[in-house]
Amino acid sequence: MLRYLTLGLALLMAGGAYAQSSGIPPEEMDNSRRLAGDAINVCFDITSLGRAFDEDVARAIGDALFLEVNVVEGFGGFPLNGDGFLDELTLAMNNTCDMFMGVSVSTNSPVSDAFALTRPYATIPFVFVVADPDWQKLGDIPKDRKLGTAMASLGEMNYITWAQQQPEAERWVRYPYANFDLMTTRVLDGTIAGMVLWQPAFAHLQQQRPDAAALRVIANDPIPNAEVHVGALVSSRNSFLRSQVDQAIDALVADGTIAGFLEKYGYTGHAGE
């Protein structure tokens, strides 16, 4: 067991040290096997934008596998540089969680090989949102206007990648935002012409802010679309659970359950990959 722990720590350290480099004292790691019975602990990042949607999916997976789902609020609130994130994720997965929902499934996933990603249960796009009724697509916006992007998101990276391929005069200046409420305010007060954010974040804003009714989604052109594949994280050592969850996701995609959840929450995109 200690060998596994050492391996786990080594993997963590390989990718996990940031500004004020951290780490996990070994005493923090629970060495005992969980008495799972017919239940699984399903964890959530409570700051996750799709938190309620993810819980519905988790309960559906549990029903499909005849497992009781224990909902565990995982963690959240990490700095933009990810300081401490992998430490806490490793602790949560080692000590508490059988499955962690709402994870972005991508080749650039920052998690270590100690964890495995399930197949995606939904694919949901980033959207471009403006207040000005005259604009039908991003390309209609004058280049001297500024844009906002959801900090460090796939949508932001998508924009940066496109922008870096253009002459400077053909790009919009972009400011990164970590607070979507603030970014919305800045679109409404005209500081920025529009914003790139994940569609569930926009759906949430529309529910929370009456003034967001003045906002609408327009086409991304000339920027290509960006979509996030949403899945879950399981321990790499529990390949049985992973294969069972993957089969359950396939079934829930096929029978329309996931599509129903997307509709329930007003999310665009589609079930599965």
Next chain:
Amino acid sequence: MKIDLMKSLLVATTALIALSAPAQAQGVKADYVPVTDEMLASPPAEDWLMFRGAYNNQGYSPLDLINKDTVGQLQLAWAWPMAEAGIQETAPLVHDGVMFLQTNNNIVEALDAKTGDLIWQYRHVLPQLPTSWSYQINQARRQKNSIALYQDKVILTTADAKIVVLNAADGKVAWEKQVIDYNLGYSYTVGPLIADGKIISAISGCSIAGTAGGCYIFAHDVNTGDELWRFNTIDDPDNQAQQDSWGGVPAENRWGGTPWTTGAYDPETKTTFWGIGMPGPYSELIRGSGDGSVLYTNSTLALDVETGKLKWYYQHLPRDNWDLDSPFERILVDQEVDGQTHKLLITAAGKNGIAFGLDRDTGKYLWSKETVVQNVVTGIDPDGTVHINEDLVSQAVGEEHLICASVSGGKLWQAGAYSPLTQAYFVPLTEACNTVAPTQTEFTAGNAVGAVKFGPRVLPEGITDAGLLQALSINPTQGESKWQMRERPSMTSSVLATAGGLVFGGDAAREVKAWDQETGDVVWSQRLNAPIGGYPMTYEIDGEQYLAIPTGYSNSASSISSAFPEIPLPTGSGNSIFVFKLPKAAS
């Protein structure tokens, strides 16, 4: 029935009290001698009153009973297991025969410095943080640096962004102050400095979304806790050059600039000096600041302690793209050369390990000296302008570069020491590189928490030793290598210089060592239970000199342990204090 109910209530109440304040053998230090302003300005040789011993942050003790001739006779006087697991970065203080020890999760212990007996323990009751604030929980586990002593009080800063003032005699809370809202993400990770009747403190957590636009150095009245001033390290309305350096990015879209090492203080000019950390996000591609230098990140700030106004700044690493923070110890040095007093500020400021000499009255650049392998700075002009290697600035998402030093240093929090005896600056360092690439490292979908991907720490090409203790010979015109000590394991503790002609420090191999300041020869070593950590210090009681060595869990050991696989690290933390002294006859 009523009586039974009352009994039950009493039992329940007692249980609640017991739960809310774990029972400890609480004692009292009778007739505790207050720490005066005069003592802080000129610390008694037998004490260790603050973070690095004195306002100048030199990490130097004038005690010399333990010296090159006697150090070989050191014996264990006592040892103490620390109260909490966590990363070992403690800085013990000693005054009036009491050792004050801060451990993780803001626990403070007062021990009899002669015997190691516990006098009292204070356990800060942190709020039960919601799971949405896991970062603070993470930070509390690695609370580091020092507490401060003033008059009859012990002053600490906490993970929930409070200043807490304890009675030094019994550890009871005198008063506490919520400095800033921890719910935004702010958290103290470094200890305060007491200067000019003020508590000078610096907040961390400045990379969390909610802290956008503000990272602060504060001054509070030491008696009342009233805030007197605050200086924002990333938004200075008095300096247009600072605003312009962010390339048009508004303050509300800026992050970083954390001052995460306790500053120095010059009582003569009433100036406090602080080092500042990296900008956020790390990559300019993402933060939108173009080729701007993003002031005051990676700078030294000289602040008027009375007003909090900036006197000068010097930027050690402009346009940081690699998380190469520059907040580390600023050391104040006075040197007489040809009848003239030179007032220097020396520092190995940042993770890239480059040492600097500045005029501390003006901020004028005097000299610099590379220590570890680094590739991010290509040159420094005679006027102090630092040129970065633009080839290492990623121009596309995913564009990866090998950066030296690594995100774990190079230089890290482990503080160097300056010895007036040999006019040398001793700096603990690690040789390491890592790849860095801006990337869309989303974890929770649409809710990214990282924008740069770091590769594993590796040794620079051609180097087989991770550990380096660099001795620099310092004067107003240069800092040149006096000697170098290289070894396989990384250096994991700060170092202590003494008038006994010795430098003490230790490594990932659990060896605490004493080096001859002149030659770098190892004149004493002792293997302990865990990597040497924190801030070694020394003190004297009843004519005997003691040497205190913290040990415990070290990220500076684990982050590059693959470079010395023949030295296995312990799997337990073992956070402890070991105190050595000479046999009676020898001292």
